[in-house]
Amino acid sequence: MSRAVCRPPSRDWVDNAVRLIEADTRRSADTHLLRYPLPAWAADRDVALYLKDETTHITGSLKHRLARSLFLYGLCNGWIGEDTTVIEASSGSTAVSEAYFAAMLGLPFIAVMPESTSAAKVALIQSQGGRCHFVSESGQVYAEAQRLADETGGHYLDQFTNAERATDWRGNNNIAESIYEQMALEAHPVPEWIVVGAGTGGTSATIGRYIRYRRHATRLCVVDPENSAFFPAYRTGDPEMVTTASSRIEGIGRPRVEPSFLPGVVDVMVSVPDAASVAAAHHVSRVLGRRVGPSTGTSIWGAFGLLAQMVADGCRGSVVTLLADGGDRYDETYFRDEWLASHGMDPSGPAEVLAEFERSGRWPRSELCISGPSEVRNSHNAASTKNPT
Template sequence: MAEEHPNAWSAEAIRRLRAGGTQSTPTPTPLRRLPLAAIPGIDVYLKDESAHPTGSMKYRLVRAMFGEAIASGAIRAGTPVVAATSGAVAVAGAHFARLLGLDFTAVVPAGTPADVLARVEGEGGGWQVAEQPPAAVQEEARAVAEQLGGHFLDHFTDAERATAGWGEPTVADEIFGQLRREQHPIPEWIVTGAGTGATSAAVGRHLRRHGRTTRLAVVDPENSAYFPAWASGCRDYATGMPSRIPGIGRPRVEPGFLPTVIDLMIPVPDVASIAALRWLRTAGIDAGPATGTNLWGTCHLVARMREAGVRGSVVTLIGDAAGPYLHTHLSPTWVEARGLDPAPYEADIERFVHTGEWQGGERPV
């Protein structure tokens, strides 16, 4: 019997990753139009990353990290994979580990919602509650990976580099490909948040690499270090406080955050993110809190364009779906318990959608 080539498993694993578990190349996620009848001449689009198999934009980043780890030899047949996360990265990590026949463990902070843990298990992964406080979960997960002889999937450090090197179409590549058939194929702005920093870096690099006139705006929730770091030029800025908007905002500046590719950062109050999330739901758009943050920043930019008499398009992202947040950010009880009152901000969005008048920028952050 012929001996199997030493790279056979890696080659098959990369093929599976690129095909997304199918026999064909994965199709782009949908680009959805957001109707704004009161603002003619400006088209707003939502790039729906919740359409990925694991329901979030983290699918794209985690796939690239698995691909880079396999290509570098860090992941081989039978290598256990460990991540420190209590959200969408854990679900995507379990998904790809199962696709490749690997064991996956998410090291999660105490208090991680049961539905998140159930989703990890549903994708074939395991989890364990960290013994350390949230700030030390990353190092604890790294230690677990070492004990298992496995690979630590460090999404805060590796996602940006892996996305840049993976070679697959980025979210920006897909946006411009899909806009070719639209009235304004070169958007004035692309709006995204920053968690690991990988998505904003991928978009910013694409704009410069292809000589686009499109500008990149990054929205940032309360407690996050990214906006003050960008505004001050201080790369080691830290707030020490966690973001209340899942998926975006960090208490420190992560290695993948590239401020030099960002044209504008917009700080967004958490209550405004929740108000925008609620409005999206009434408009029939299924999305999570980070999409609310994106929408608030998009309204701000569209209002600026309208005031300047600029026609064109703006694109933002649906990062994930509403399901995981029905008992948190979409629950009136949960919101009220945190002293938040979204009503005035919801009124701002309703007024903007129906009249084109924007007062959101006048509210304090």
């Protein structure tokens, strides 16, 4: 991590930078907590699903919270000054949000990303004033971001290391505190489960710590796509686990276990096939009447499976997950049959699973992709199953 600032930044400049970020926060209302319209069987069995809609942030995703925290962390640690070039290893929503905050402070921003990154994502980052720097392989982004920070005398934000430490997990309007405050008047105000994607590890670390700090009975489920290191590392206990292929679900899934991932605060991990993530994104988009991104599909797949297990067990209660980002930015990819076919993803099988869940509240019990307590074992099925039972 770069610490290239040789003398402390001007206190007056830093004070004003923090003021600008805090003023931006005050101008922004909290994100909505939506009650997902489950079929009639859910009311009969007294279960409910809620979606924390992070798409309403000004930069359109959950990563707006992370970017704000990373900038405040860098400013208050004396790592970002008025002449600092700010650098991140990201090809997605984090870079879009960080470019926004860099522009607010009048700082140059460089996003380091694989050259395979879609033109739409590059355009989004550039629209916020950021510059994109490309590498040939996804695993090169970390070292290249650090090299650029050293070369420019800048600061590498390093979301993958700093995500869990830059956020005040005890409260201070973090996402966990917001969820519980918004659930306070619901029939089941303390969720049975909160479901989030692995991502950097920062969101699961914040929510998992907060659950324990407030002594809630809620359990935390972290979902992970194919080709990501988090799930196999959690299952085997090997923190050095790496994968050789890149995740096909933008926003979540990493080739290595990132430093911000804290397995000790996670109760269950679920590995979700990529085709299931896409099918769930399509399904929820139809139900809500607006598109959601594929990482939201991953979380929804996990949440539906847990709801079905609650129904099967006769357990009443609520489940909360996130609308992490909107789907409009994926119009040319995850919502195009030709693109999906070219990337080897067929959502038709998982779509049948979702249709059966909507009809009956049942989830198939076959080959399992889950690691965690025995009470939820056999509650999820690989997405290739076409005949739910």
